[in-house]
Amino acid sequence: MSAQYHVSSNPHVRSASSTSSIMMLVVIALLPAAGFGIYNFGARAALVLLVSIASAVLTEFLFGLYKKKMTITDLSAVVTGLLLGMNLPVTIPLWMAALGSVFAILVVKCLFGGLGQNFMNPALAARCFLVISFPKQMTDFISTGKGALDAYTGATPLALIKAGESVSVFDMIIGKTTGTIGETSMMAIVIGACILLLAGVIDLRIPGSYIVSFAIFATIFGGHGFEPAFLSAQLAGGGLMLGAFFMATDYVTRPITVKGQYVYGIFLGVMTGIFRFFGPGAEGVSFAIVLGNLLVPLIEKVTRPVPFGGKGGKKNGK
Amino acid sequence: MAKLTFVGGIHPYDGKELSKDKPITELKAGSVCVFPLSQHIGAPAKPLVQKGDTVLRGQKIAEAGSFVSACIYSSVSGTVKAIEPRRVASGDEVMSIIIENDGQNTEVEYQPLDIQNATKEDILNCVKEAGIVGMGGAGFPTHVKLSPKDPDKIEYVIANCAECEPYLTSDYRRMIEEPEKLVNGLKIMLLLFDKAQGIIAVEDNKPDCIKILKDLTRNETRISVRALQTKYPQGGERSLIFATTGRKINSSMLPADVGCIVNNVDTITAIERAVLEGVPLMERIVTVTGDAVKDPRNYKVPTGMSYTEILEAAGGFKEQPEKIICGGPMMGNAIYSTDIPVTKTSTALLAFTKDEVAASEPGPCINCGRCLEVCPGRVMPSRLADAAEHFDEETFLELNGMECCECGCCSFICPAKRPLTQQIKSMRKIQLAKRKK
Numbered sequence: 154m155s156a157q158y159h160v161s162s163n164p165h166v167r168s169a170s171s172t173s174s175i176m177m178l179v180v181i182a183l184l185p186a187a188g189f190g191i192y193n194f195g196a197r198a199a200l201v202l203l204v205s206i207a208s209a210v211l212t213e214f215l216f217g218l219y220k221k222k223m224t225i226t227d228l229s230a231v232v233t234g235l236l237l238g239m240n241l242p243v244t245i246p247l248w249m250a251a252l253g254s255v256f257a258i259l260v261v262k263c264l265f266g267g268l269g270q271n272f273m274n275p276a277l278a279a280r281c282f283l284v285i286s287f288p289k290q291m292t293d294f295i296s297t298g299k300g301a302l303d304a305y306t307g308a309t310p311l312a313l314i315k316a317g318e319s320v321s322v323f324d325m326i327i328g329k330t331t332g333t334i335g336e337t338s339m340m341a342i343v344i345g346a347c348i349l350l351l352a353g354v355i356d357l358r359i360p361g362s363y364i365v366s367f368a369i370f371a372t373i374f375g376g377h378g379f380e381p382a383f384l385s386a387q388l389a390g391g392g393l394m395l396g397a398f399f400m401a402t403d404y405v406t407r408p409i410t411v412k413g414q415y416v417y418g419i420f421l422g423v424m425t426g427i428f429r430f431f432g433p434g435a436e437g438v439s440f441a442i443v444l445g446n447l448l449v450p451l452i453e454k455v456t457r458p459v460p461f462g463g464k465g466g467k468k469n470g471k
Numbered sequence: 472m473a474k475l476t477f478v479g480g481i482h483p484y485d486g487k488e489l490s491k492d493k494p495i496t497e498l499k500a501g502s503v504c505v506f507p508l509s510q511h512i513g514a515p516a517k518p519l520v521q522k523g524d525t526v527l528r529g530q531k532i533a534e535a536g537s538f539v540s541a542c543i544y545s546s547v548s549g550t551v552k553a554i555e556p557r558r559v560a561s562g563d564e565v566m567s568i569i570i571e572n573d574g575q576n577t578e579v580e581y582q583p584l585d586i587q588n589a590t591k592e593d594i595l596n597c598v599k600e601a602g603i604v605g606m607g608g609a610g611f612p613t614h615v616k617l618s619p620k621d622p623d624k625i626e627y628v629i630a631n632c633a634e635c636e637p638y639l640t641s642d643y644r645r646m647i648e649e650p651e652k653l654v655n656g657l658k659i660m661l662l663l664f665d666k667a668q669g670i671i672a673v674e675d676n677k678p679d680c681i682k683i684l685k686d687l688t689r690n691e692t693r694i695s696v697r698a699l700q701t702k703y704p705q706g707g708e709r710s711l712i713f714a715t716t717g718r719k720i721n722s723s724m725l726p727a728d729v730g731c732i733v734n735n736v737d738t739i740t741a742i743e744r745a746v747l748e749g750v751p752l753m754e755r756i757v758t759v760t761g762d763a764v765k766d767p768r769n770y771k772v773p774t775g776m777s778y779t780e781i782l783e784a785a786g787g788f789k790e791q792p793e794k795i796i797c798g799g800p801m802m803g804n805a806i807y808s809t810d811i812p813v814t815k816t817s818t819a820l821l822a823f824t825k826d827e828v829a830a831s832e833p834g835p836c837i838n839c840g841r842c843l844e845v846c847p848g849r850v851m852p853s854r855l856a857d858a859a860e861h862f863d864e865e866t867f868l869e870l871n872g873m874e875c876c877e878c879g880c881c882s883f884i885c886p887a888k889r890p891l892t893q894q895i896k897s898m899r900k901i902q903l904a905k906r907k908k
Contacts, residue, residue: 157807159794159826160562162893164801164879166483166637167827170886172834227834269835269887409840409851460874461478461709461849462721 172268176228178352182345183235183399189341190334194243194295198334202238204247208254209234216263229268233257236276236399239335240392240439241283244293253279273446274403277396277439284439294331310390311435314383322382325389332391339389346398359407360397362418363425367393370426393425396438406446413449413456420452421445474675476700477710479847481880483703483801485676486638490760490767495644497771498784500547502572504775505557506532507565510814511604512611513539518568524551529579529751532568535599541612541815542602545570546753546773548577560797560804560811567812570775581749591622591663594746601745602752602815607631607706607735608798610816613742616734617663619727625664626730627716630657630739632673632680633699633706636799639819641756642736644769646673646680653736654687654694656743660734661693667732669694672715676701703801704878708733710847722873752815759785763792763822778809778820792822793829801879831888842881842891848874852881856891859898867898875899 191198213230217223224230234254241250257279262271284291294309309332310320324330328338336342349355368384377383388394401407401421408417421441428437509515514536526532526545533543549572556564584597599614619625630653634642646653657669671688673681675698688694699705699714708726711733712718718729726733734742737755744750753774760767765786772781778797782788796803797811798818809820842852850871858867872895881891 158792158805159829160805160807161794161826161828162890162896163803163805164883164892165794165796165803165805165821165823165826165828166800166883167831167888168481168483168884168886171831171888172837172886175837175839175886229837267835269837404837404839407838409838409843409853411843457870458843458849458851460721460871461713461847462719462724462874464721464871464874 172227172229175354176232178349178354179232179399180228180235182348182354183232183239183335185341185344186335186338186395187235187239189328189338190239190243193328193337194334198243201241201243201245201247201250201334202235205238205241205250205254206231206234208251209237209258212255212258213263216259224267227268230258233262233275236335237279239395240276240280240333242291242294242333244295245290249283249287249290253283256282269405271405272449273443274400274406277400277443280439281443309435310386311429314386314390315435319382320386320390322385322389325386330390336392336395339394342394342398346394349398349402355398355402358411358414359401359418359421362415363397363401363421364388364393366419366422367425368422370423371430374426374430376430387429391429391436392438396425396442397421400438401442401445406449408449408452408456410453410456410458412458413452416452416456417445417449420448474700475672475697475714476702476705477713477847479845479849479880480702480704480710481845481883482701483637483883486760487640487643487676489638490758490769491640491643493640493644493768495648495756495769495771498773498776498781500572500773500776501780503552503777504545504547504549504570504572504773505567505777505812506543506545506570506775507557507559507567507812507814508533508543509565510543510559510610510774510816511541512609513537513541513615515566516540516543518554520551520568522551522553525549526551526570527577527579529581529753531602531751532570535602535612539612539615541604542600542751543568544602544751544753546775547572548575549573558808558811559814560806560817562804562806583749584746586659586746594659594663597746598742600751601741603738603741603745604752604815605735606737606741606755606815606818608802608816608818610814613734613738616727616732617660619725619732622664623666624730625667625727625732627732628657628660628664628667628669629711629715629731629733630669630671631706631708631711631733631735632671632677632684633711634677634736635674635701635703635706636801636803636818637703638760638821639758639799640760641758641769641818643677643680645736645740645756646677646684649740650680650683650687652740652743654684654691655747656739656741657694658691659742659746660732660739664732667693670715671696672699672711673697674699674701674705703880704847704876707847707876707878709876722876755813755815755817757781757813757817758819760819761792761796761822763788763790763824765789772813772817774813774815776813778806778811778813781813781820782809782822788822790824792824794823794826796821796823801883802877833889834887836887836889839886841884841886845880845884847878847880848876850874852891852895853889855898856881856889856894859894862898864898864902868902872898873902
């Protein structure tokens with residue numbers, strides 16, 4: 154017998170994109186918002202981001218050593234750490250950021266079987282865990298514009314609106330307001346979202362239905378009717394944009410069916426509205442998404458696609 | 472006007488420029504030819520010759536085993552050396568007739584059909600006797616396709632000239648070099664179906680073919696040429712019927728159920744030769760290409776010839792290949808040795824210096840949903856593969872696993888490089904075997 158060649162089942166060609174290339178794109182798309190956060194809140198923001206990323210990767214690394222299966226090269230831990238960091242206030246004690254990352258990677262992801270097996274978005278689950286455990290530190294926002302050192306405690310645009318005050322819409326779109334590190338600049342988030350949309354990593358099904366249904370809900374139940382200033386503050390002033398484009402679209406924890414994605418987006422819009430307008434806090438995005446995550450299996454079950462040509466019978470014939 | 476197409480599909484690198492401008496070259500068979508008795512879907516053929524018999528080129532050496540089966544003809548003259556199992560492209564060992572070529576090419580006398588006075592039965596019988604099967608790869612006996620329950624319900628006879636598989640250019644060369652044979656073959660098929668329109672469906676990456684065929688059929692009232700969007704698997708039977716007629720069939724239906732008959736370019740050309748020249752199916756066009764091949768070309772090859780000999784004719788390798796594939800990169804079979812005979816369904820021989828499958832380690836599914844998006848069967852490949860992996864037959868069937876057409880789009884697109892198609896295919900095989908019981 155002459156040379157022996159490789160044998161495998163068809164197809165014999167593969168597309169260029171890989172798990173790590175997708176994760177890399179997500180990291181790149183998050184950079185504008187993260188960068189603006191550092192510009193807005195000062196160097197400590199960079200430190201918070203670094204700590205959360207490093208502890209996420211380290212946790213995954215240690216778990217990989219224990220499991221004898223190294224998974225840090227898929228870059229998913231970097232994404233989780235970065236997203237969590239962007240969801241934290243700049244004043245957070247660093248150990249809390251690290252604790253959040255450990256919780257996200259170890260409890261939410263690795264213990265459930267690693268990448269692809271978690272039923273909640275790790276970064277958001279960790280944020281909810283921190284908000285419940287350390288409510289004070291997690292809502293300790295500083296106002297910006299004076300540099301981080303001589304900053305004073307301020308309220309987020311959403312909190313101001315809830316209290317009946319007004320906020321400059323322009324500042325919110327640019328991001329010169331307060332909030333978590335990565336959520337303030339609608340402009341930077343939309344730039345990142347465009348990168349993901351153009352690269353085909355995400356599509357508008359979930360963000361679109363989420364934002365539109367929330368806007369409708371806010372118009373009806375927000376108590377201000379159709380008031381552009383109020384609506385734009387609701388859309389741009391909190392975690393909605395970051396949540397809609399970067400967290401509700403998380404592959405693992407959103408429905409895989411097309412119809413299901415619309416259902417999911419609408420559900421998130423309504424839940425965010427309920428939390429924001431009827432709940433005690435000003436925010437609602439994280440809890441809405443985490444709740445939505447839990448409903449994914451159900452949503453998928455009722456929105457299964459119809460196969461091409463309809464369901465086939467057992468035997469030939471109609 | 473919107474492009475004729477289907478939902479889903481992929482755009483892999485098509486590699487056609489390697490061999491598309493190389494005219495068809497005829498190859499002479501080597502010293503030994505191997506004719507597997509099963510080179511079609513259905514019952515294996517029954518040998519008509521014995522060890523030691525002398526055969527002529529064009530002589531029937533095996534008879535169709537049942538209605539769904541096909542005859543086999545010798546492509547060389549010589550002596551039957553043995554009837555024994557031989558390895559074929561699928562990896563199976565199949566009982567084969569082995570003939571030693573005497574190099575004389577002594578031929579039988581061919582009897583063309585008198586087409587003016589032929590009945591429909593005569594034409595069907597001629598196609599059946601010529602041993603013609605679907606030459607696009609599936610190998611379904613053509614006379615069975617052409618004998619639907621109610622021929623009057625056939626509204627479209629579609630010539631599948633999509634050639635959507637990357638790298639393949641054999642159909643393209645046929646259309647460029649012998650377009651009149653394709654048109655005549657289609658006309659013969661239309662004789663069988665009085666109420667049908669003929670459609671020649673070509674992907675729009677072959678504008679030259681579209682032009683030639685349009686010019687050729689300008690005065691044909693029953694034949695039209697349609698340009699399809701270039702996308703894999705446009706030439707899949709279900710995709711093609713939908714793109715050209717808007718009708719949908721599922722796994723338990725035949726094209727005839729929606730009034731369609733689909734045949735591939737090479738098959739239609741074979742029908743033309745069988746009817747007008749009386750020559751049975753004993754040669755086909757094979758594209759020999761890939762980055763490891765010194766001189767990529769399209770060859771007219773006698774069936775039974777070994778791939779090793781074809782490769783030698785193509786000048787061998789310029790680089791040591793890692794993988795050799797019989798057929799296209801999407802649906803072809805990888806072979807570990809080139810000592811494999813060309814059969815009626817061998818569309819191509821590809822030699823790649825790199826095996827992309829071995830180079831990519833499968834990772835966990837990240838639920839990205841790309842497989843759902845590209846699936847022309849509109850099922851959920853990642854979930855089906857998961858069910859197959861856990862041998863969860865109930866879930867597999869509930870998720871319409873049997874509607875998969877095994878085109879390979881899901882495995883191609885998967886960023887986690889999971890072997891989705893392979894897992895689904897194995898489960899489908901098990902389920903199909905169970906149904907037969």
